Amino acid sequence: MLIHLKQVLTADELAQARALLQANDAPWIAGAASAGGQARHVKNNQQLAQNSSTAATLRALVLAAIQRDPLYLSAALPKKIFNPLFNRYSGATNAYGAHVDNAILNSRATGERVRSDISCTLFFSDPAEYDGGELHIHDPYAAQNIKLPAGDAILYPGTRVHDVRPVTRGVRLASFFWIESMVRADEQRQLLFDLDMTLLALRRRHGESDEAMHLAGTYHNLLRMWGAT
Ligand code: NI
Helix, strand or coil: CCEEECCCCCHHHHHHHHHHHHCCCCCEEEHHHHCCHHHHCCEECEEECCCCHHHHHHHHHHHHHHCCCHHHHHHHCEEEEEEEEEEEEECCECEEEEECCCCEEECCCCCCEEECCEEEEEECCCHHHEEECCEEECCCCCCEEECCCCCCEEEEECCCCEEECCEEEECEEEEEEEEEECCCCHHHHHHHHHHHHHHHHHHHHHCCCHHHHHHHHHHHHHHHHHCCC
16 A cells, blocks of 8 residues: 655745755765665665764654654554654666665664565655656555655555665665554555544544444444554
8 A cells, every 4th residue: 555645844844954955065875884785785875873863863753753644543553653754866876776675674773674565765855856766665456656745755565575766866865664564464554544534534424323333333343453562
């Protein structure tokens, strides 16, 4: 399931984040340093040093923004987030070849382990600012090329092969992170999300009813059956 989250960041937050990422002293380092296994060989971008104060400020900003988005909460049913990271694609460091993300991530900061059920990319650059740079999510039947407005984000299953196409003009700034969901299986999360969205629409159209209450019960019983806290 791919979910487009619109305007995750307010205009103020976006401006603040861009100013930090574009500052002359922003601590960019080679992205390959943080990639695991196979991904290291195809990762050719830059990443903000995780232990910098810039990264700490941006992490807090992104976490606060994403966690107030109701669509994110319904689609991801989040249990844990692996700390947001920040990358830059431009010039000679401009692409990330096809790879799979590690299933289990170890947070250096907390020592905590997070299973990467869902991947998220949050865009800080507008599509008009750069050429290329699409997040390409592989699928034999319906491959997706994702390039969203600044402030928007995409959620996609952690199971998918993906790459970032070469940026041939301008700069692409983004944050990426992983979510361990209370519901591990993508298809179960999708069913719960569809049910939740349908319930919302039903209540909007007809108000509260016995039937909506019973359907809400079914939602929660499925979540109880499939979810783990
Ligand atoms: Ni990746």
